Amino acid sequence: MPPDYPVFRYRPYESALAGRLVRLAEDGLDIIHVHYAIPHAISAYLAHQALLHQGKNIAVITTLHGTDTTLVSQDPDLYPIVELALRHSDEVTAVSSALARETQAKFRLEKPPQVIPNFVDTELFSPQRRDPALRKAFAREEEILLVHASNFRPIKQTPQILHIFSELLQIGIPAKLLMIGDGPERAQCEHLAHALGIWHKVHFVGSAHEIVSLLAIGDVFLLSSAYESFGLAALEAMACGVPVVAPAVGGLPEVVSPESGRLYPANDLTAAVHALLAVIEALPDFKAGARTRAQRFDASKVIPLYEQLYERTLHQKAPLREEKAPWHN
16 A cells, blocks of 8 residues: 555555656666556556656557456546557557457557467466365365355356355255455355355355465356456466356456356356356366366466567667657757
């Protein structure tokens, strides 16, 4: 949290970040690569304008992750500022094709953002991290262990997870549910688990630091989000050899392939249960498919895409003329 400031309640974050970026550029920085349009692309734009006064035409790359543009586009106060920052970025990237299309349409960009997906460390997120002793703490050997991880925000629709799980139990599938994370809807989910009579089958573990170990002991990763720009949590689960059952929204169809899980129509809980049963019935095959699919998003394969983007951006970036900037004339 920013320190107290005499004039404002908190030190102005965007301005302070812009100033720090200027200082870094003065020390030799050639590219500012920011993640999220709000607030970082705004700070990068301010830094770029300040550096023009010094005759340095630094390159700015903005990577979009989702709600920073999809929700902001609905805010009339923030929209023009974000549009300005995106239009003045030398390159804009998005983590999925779905997000790239949506961003181009909503902000009327001349060209679509380049798609560079999120990546995962498949050595860290690995089936090798599966700990049988840890799994026994949450489920018996014959039980299916479903795992969900999120920040419990409304867009994640976490109560739906409990309804899907309750339906699975009513069918007679022996199972337990591991709910990882914390947020505004956690209390509602805990209350719902009691109301559905499944409280003894659900484990709420909060914001766990050992997320890899918890994902690795799961059998199926379950999502119910209204929107996912990419689905990084799903990818991390897949890297651990855990197949995914999720709604076909946003960028999830670009991550979850038929061999790595099943997608269902958004908010169709009956279809979600059927998708879950299909995965459970062929679990070994789906586990292997999930791991194979995740390896396509390994950091070693995605990071070079950013390196190529940096090289191309620097090559295309025109240096300032002697007059430095228009307002110096």
